Amino acid sequence: MTSQDAQYTAAGNELSASFLAAKKRSDATLSELEANPGKFRMLTGDRPTGRLHLGHYFGSIKGRVEMQNRGVNTNIIIADYQVITDRDTTEHIKDNVLNMVLDYMAAGIDPSKTMIFTHSAVPAENQLLLPFLSLVTEAELHRNPTVKSEMEASGHALTGLLLTYPVHQACDILFCKANVVPIGKDNLPHVEITRTIARRFNERYAPKNPVFPEPAAILSDAPEIPGLDGRKMSKSYGNSIMLGATAEETAKLIKKSPTDSERRITFDPVNRPQVSALVTTAALCTGRSPEDIANEIGDAGAGALKKYVTETVNEFLAPHRERRAELAKDMDSVRDILHDGNRRANEIAEQTLDEVRSAMGMKY
Secondary structure, eight states, X not given: OOHHHHHXXXXXXXXXXXXXXXXXXXXXXXXXXXXXXXXXXXXXXXXXXXXXXXXXXXXXXXXXXXHHHHTOEEEEEEOSGGGXXXXXXXXXXXXXXXXXHHHHHHHTOOTTTEEEXXXXXXXXXXXXXXXXXXXXXXXXXXXXXXXXXXXXXXXXXXXXHHHTHHHHHHHHHHHTTOOEEEEOGGGHHHHHHHHHHHXXXXXXXXXXXXXXXXXXXXXXXXXXXXXXXXXXXXXXXXXXXXXXXXXXXXXXXXHTOOOOSOOSOOOOXXXXXXXXXXXXXXXXXXXXXXXXXXXXXGGGHHHHHHHHHHHHHHHHHHHHHHHHHHHTTOHHHHHHHHHHHHHHHHHHHHHHHHHHHHHTTOOO
């Protein structure tokens, strides 16, 4: 084994051990949350780079609604500043933000229970970035897998904002003192660096009266939602069913989705990713198993499968679309909800920043 191989093996073992520890913490936290939801404050969010799709719903929004209705203090950040970590334009961002609010509410997010706010409207939250940056090393930032993958995917030179992206997310989580963050496995490093920042701040500046909790990741057991072409569902691939799409737009998208030359429908994600993606979509929308759906379609072929997927998706999304259309009739109210969320977030952020400055001896 070469020295480089040894380094990769050691890094892999470290990641595996870190994940196992996080999974154990996640299970314990989830159990406690179910017993006493009022003890927990949750923060999660999305970048407004486009419209929300079925992948967002099943991967995160559905879980947020469940936490909210269980009695957890829920908070959703629309991370508009993070759009420019890997993009050169903010064109359409206002439209994307307002449409996110519409989709959140249509999906069951209640603004009277869940604070919805935007990065750019909460200056005190962003000001936490300065002391937090002093608590991490350049090497720790470069090691973050999301920074690496985003840099490779964007084709950009590494900007300062992209490099400090994990620290900015720590600001999002800690400004409201969130103690739980629901995530997928890929985002675990962000919560781990947030825990590190909270711990280091408390040890350095507030050892007797800690300012920040060390938040626990609640690891999602939701399956990854494939796009209609078998790849990851992504706005950039054009393989996503948007929550706000019309029934006709959805039917058209499903009709042109690729399959393969084999007539009989089977569920085989490895060897038949495109067919299996369609089956998975129908399974999620009906609650049936993908194997049952594939067996039912059988020799009827891709045409019958696409017809079934179209019917099930449109039936599933019909209530969402109806609520969304009703909410969209009064966009002033939608803006008011966002403005109220921003106001509440500012009050919290200013109080937290005041505590940070006090702990650092910077109140003059």
